[in-house]
Amino acid sequence: xxxxxxxxxxxxxxxxxxxxxxxASVACGVIGPYVITRRVVFLAGAIAxxxxxxxxxxxxxxYRWPGAFGWLTPPxxxxxxxxxxxxxxxxxxxxxxxxxxxxxxxxWAVGMAAGVMLIKFTPGYHTELMSxxxxxxxxxxxxxxxxxxxxxxxxxxxxxxxxxxLLAICLDEEQAGLQGVSVLGTNLLLLTLVALTVICLIQxxxxxxxxxxxxxxxxxxxxxxxxxxxxxxxxVGLCMVLTTGPRVAVYGTRLSPESAIVLAAAGLYLLSLLLxxxxxxxxxx
Amino acid sequence: xxxAGPVIELRGVTFGYPSADPASPVLSGVTLTVPRDDFLGVxxxxxxxxxxLLKIILGLLTPQGGEVxxxxxxxxxxxxxxxxxxxHAGMDLAAPASVLDVxxxxxxxxxxxxxxxxxxxxxxxxxxxxxxxxxxxARRSVRQLSGGQRQRVLIARALASDxxxxxxxEPTAGVDEQAERGLTELLHELNRRLPxxxxxxxxxxxxxxxxxxxxxxxxxxxxxxxxxxxxLIARMxxxxxxxxxxxxxxxxxxxxxxxxxx
Numbered sequence: 001x002x003x004x005x006x007x008x009x010x011x012x013x014x015x016x017x018x019x020x021x022x023x024a025s026v027a028c029g030v031i032g033p034y035v036i037t038r039r040v041v042f043l044a045g046a047i048a049x050x051x052x053x054x055x056x057x058x059x060x061x062x063y064r065w066p067g068a069f070g071w072l073t074p075p076x077x078x079x080x081x082x083x084x085x086x087x088x089x090x091x092x093x094x095x096x097x098x099x100x101x102x103x104x105x106x107x108w109a110v111g112m113a114a115g116v117m118l119i120k121f122t123p124g125y126h127t128e129l130m131s132x133x134x135x136x137x138x139x140x141x142x143x144x145x146x147x148x149x150x151x152x153x154x155x156x157x158x159x160x161x162x163x164x165x166l167l168a169i170c171l172d173e174e175q176a177g178l179q180g181v182s183v184l185g186t187n188l189l190l191l192t193l194v195a196l197t198v199i200c201l202i203q204x205x206x207x208x209x210x211x212x213x214x215x216x217x218x219x220x221x222x223x224x225x226x227x228x229x230x231x232x233x234x235x236v237g238l239c240m241v242l243t244t245g246p247r248v249a250v251y252g253t254r255l256s257p258e259s260a261i262v263l264a265a266a267g268l269y270l271l272s273l274l275l276x277x278x279x280x281x282x283x284x285x
Numbered sequence: 286x287x288x289a290g291p292v293i294e295l296r297g298v299t300f301g302y303p304s305a306d307p308a309s310p311v312l313s314g315v316t317l318t319v320p321r322d323d324f325l326g327v328x329x330x331x332x333x334x335x336x337x338l339l340k341i342i343l344g345l346l347t348p349q350g351g352e353v354x355x356x357x358x359x360x361x362x363x364x365x366x367x368x369x370x371x372x373h374a375g376m377d378l379a380a381p382a383s384v385l386d387v388x389x390x391x392x393x394x395x396x397x398x399x400x401x402x403x404x405x406x407x408x409x410x411x412x413x414x415x416x417x418x419x420x421x422x423a424r425r426s427v428r429q430l431s432g433g434q435r436q437r438v439l440i441a442r443a444l445a446s447d448x449x450x451x452x453x454x455e456p457t458a459g460v461d462e463q464a465e466r467g468l469t470e471l472l473h474e475l476n477r478r479l480p481x482x483x484x485x486x487x488x489x490x491x492x493x494x495x496x497x498x499x500x501x502x503x504x505x506x507x508x509x510x511x512x513x514x515x516x517l518i519a520r521m522x523x524x525x526x527x528x529x530x531x532x533x534x535x536x537x538x539x540x541x542x543x544x545x546x547x
Binding site: 042157163168171174176180225229231 | 329343345364369371381384390391393397400401402426491
């Protein structure tokens with residue numbers, strides 16, 4: 001562990017990686033509690049996986065037509081497609097009552113498959129795909145840190161402005177509508193924020209593991225506090241610990257830091273569950 | 286309240302769900318006038334259209350035929366003046382929220398932006414909790430409430446919106462007998478200043494405090510409560526099958542019964 005901090009002095013990439021993790025923690029710690037309360041974890045998964053389609057399209061297009069699509073970097077492509085699929089899913093959520101899960105599953109698979117295929121058409125990018133799927137916290141560029149910081153600012157500002165509306169549709173959609181809140185609009189906003197969070201997390205833990213950081217810290221926090229606002233604060237804190245601690249701990253070993261983050265998140269969740277069980281026993285609370 | 290007319294007016298309202306058989310609508314030719322001081326119970330068999338009727342009054346559903354007026358206006362324009370107490374199934378009981386959070390949602394039409402409700406809105410929510418005798422539950426999680434407490438909290442949420450009319454859907458479902466008596470008293474108390482329309486299949490609850498009873502099984506017939514208590518309710522109670530007897534007793538609405546209040 002001391003190796004990590006010693007090397008940080010000479011290798012600024014390590015510091016950049018830590019910063020990226022801390023900043024991404026703000027996004028997933030804030031949005032995760034809404035996702036689990038609103039029960040849209042599956043939609044978040046679909047958004048994350050269709051983002052692979054966006055990455056694939058960006059890599060392919062900018063390789064084929066560098067003049068026309070030079071601006072289309074993988075994070076930009078992922079952002080465009082993730083937001084578009086969030087809006088599509090939100091409208092489907094509103095209009096399609098039956099078999100919604102089938103459609104979501106289909107989008108999930110198609111987005112992923114399209115992305116993988118487009119990347120296969122592009123020579124020399126196969127390793128990059130792996131880094132988007134499983135994360136590459138060691139190679140985060142400082143421009144990515146700025147992008148994550150900007151997305152954080154958007155997410156936090158949006159939540160400060162609309163927390164009451166988001167909570168209202170979580171508690172009782174029909175009542176929120178009767179009080180003049182647009183349920184569809186609020187839902188679209190939430191899913192768009194989920195899409196932005198997914199973009200933040202791509203760099204840190206990769207798409208495959210997004211769901212873990214979005215759900216496990218928030219779920220662990222909700223074991224112990226009963227209101228949404230403190231759950232948000234606690235899950236931001238837990239995400240920060242999780243994106244930092246395991247990284248430092250496995251530094252210099254052969255273990256992948258991204259997998260360590262997710263396994264630590266799962267361990268934390270189980271520990272929290274165990275604590276609530278113990279407290280629920282007679283003699284406890 | 287400026288307008289002195291009836292709070293609810295339905296004229297010849299017909300409604301069928303799009304997926305259902307158009308030849309047999311859920312509601313057909315429903316006519317109803319609810320005056321300012323009314324305490325109306327709507328009873329009828331399951332599938333008779335009770336909840337549909339409430340949703341039409343709220344403007345959540347638009348009837349294919351007939352006219353709906355609430356406070357003399359189309360329902361969508363005034364729906365925030367209606368305190369709606371849904372069947373408690375509508376509320377997410379696993380939600381991470383305190384009782385006060387839930388009741389504050391009654392203030393959402395006045396304060397929907399920003400992270401928190403201001404002091405005046407929290408004050409109004411606390412006052413609504415006091416009126417329903419649940420002020421001591423304010424900090425409690427909604428997960429920890431009993432059935433009766435939950436109903437009171439939902440009524441408080443409706444009151445917090447400064448409602449001028451209360452609509453309740455099956456308020457006694459899942460509530461024990463003692464809590465039910467308490468709810469009856471509470472509603473009786475609230476009826477001193479608010480018109481109340483309540484849907485229920487629980488005739489025992491219905492009989493206690495109501496001024497009028499409407500029988501709804503596709504069509505609607507209104508009786509003065511006294512008239513109903515002696516004949517109809519007794520018979521319904523007796524065999525416990527409200528649906529069958531009910532239908533016999535509420536034939537396709539004769540006009541003189543139809544709108545006794547007018």
